[in-house]
Amino acid sequence: MIDLGINTDLARTILTGFLQSEITRMGFTRAVLGVSGGVDSALACYLAAEALGSQNVLAVLMPYKTSSPLSMEHARLVVEATGVQSLTMPITELVEPLFQRHPDASPLRRGNAMARARMIVLYDQSEAFHGLVVGTGNKTEILLGYTTLYGDSACALNPIGDLYKTQVRQLARAVGVPDVILEKPPTADLWSGQTDEGELGFTYEEVDKLLYLIVDQRYTPDECQEAGFSREFVLNVVERIRRNQFKRLLPPIAKLSNRTVGYDFLYLRDWGS
């Protein structure tokens, strides 16, 4: 029996404490985050508001011209419910010149450009609002590499990156994220009708259980199969995890000297604070 249930009170205490501690010791009191209308950014916004006070959080809504109006509506629900400050910054004008130059660009290229345009907006607001960018990526997408490098994965710190998608839903429900957000199909909303589960080819419910066995419980692929997962599914996920390791690391620096950043120059970010 694979149980991904979490104690939501404990998670909430640890994660709000994390945001409070790690933002203030860097010399900040405020946070900036992209709010899409989905459950991940909704949860991150609720946690940030609780940790820092709503006035100290800026939710940035960044629709593209084809974004679903429902996404914006749900993002506004989050802003209203948490009382955070908000700013709407459409990214259409940022990415259109690129797309016009490359009219044949694939949906993947377009999606990546949109995610990176949103990163530019967030880091610009980070400076303007004097707040650190709070990440909204969950453990499932980080492990599967279902993110854009230097796009949606870019942040100063991430409170929810050790929660699988199904655990995000559980905690989001506990902190009061509206049902309409909890219950809709997850989507990157990069094109009309896109859903994560349609694109990935499996449900979060299924893959979270498998990831839990592979990553948390250190099961071998054979053991995962014995636990009831199809061989094809297991090997697909194992390979996805391996292939996307580069998205989870800083770029390697070629070592030449005796002491090299990334190998033997070892300090936490919290060094001295």
Added chain:
Amino acid sequence: MQLTIALAQINTRLGDIRANLEKHLSVAQEAKAAGADLLVFPELSLTGYVLQDLTPVVARKPNADDPDFRELLRASRDLDLVVGFVEEDQRHRFYTAAAYLSRGEVVHVHHKVYLPTYGLFDEGRFFAWGDAVHAFNTRFGRVGILICEDFWHASPPYLLWLDGADLFIFTSASPGRGLRDEPQLDSARWVEHINRAYASLFTSFVAHTNRVGYEDGLNFWGGSTVFDPNGELLVKGPYHQEALTYVSLDLNQLHRTRARLPLLRDERTALMMRELGRILGEQSRGDR
């Protein structure tokens, strides 16, 4: 005889001894005013935990020549202190250390003998391994100190027991991990289990101070505890917040528990040594 212990589950600043020292001194004043006889700080309380390349920078020699220790020794005139720090020895090896200070003197220094170097831990990379487990005498009786991973192994508490310790002082900077649908993290549950077990098996007092706060993504969960020789929980600090938790120990409980349950009297140390000698002397067949 009564002994009032204060468990100081503090947060620390990483690598900032001055700031941490000031917190120690103000907590010591507060604990003294509240009537504590002994104040226990967590592992690496003067320095913070994930030191990595800061290790040699924050290392100290625990004596009155060191300006920071001079202030701690002065504070120990009012009440006994256990403080966590990095010790640099004469040959420039660095140890995770805990010092017992009393009446202006360094009574005992313990060097961590088990350095976790697995999972999220990398202590063996930066620290030298301690090589001794000694109990020592205090004005409250014989005491032993262990640091975190030391008491994840059964042998150091066992050695302290045989060396005469009736009060075990355990200190930790234990990163919280293992979130499930339970009231505590797995790491907290495990530590509470084993501390209760040591108190019961060794019919002794077990006092544990664990730090709080964060270092990058790591959280430290606090939840300091004291168990009595019957294995009963006497007091528990809150999870995840700074606290100064007091408890008065009735040391005569040792007499009453051991009159009922003479585990110490009946411990077959010679048999243990004989069997251990045999086990270690036999050629390993790879099955143990």
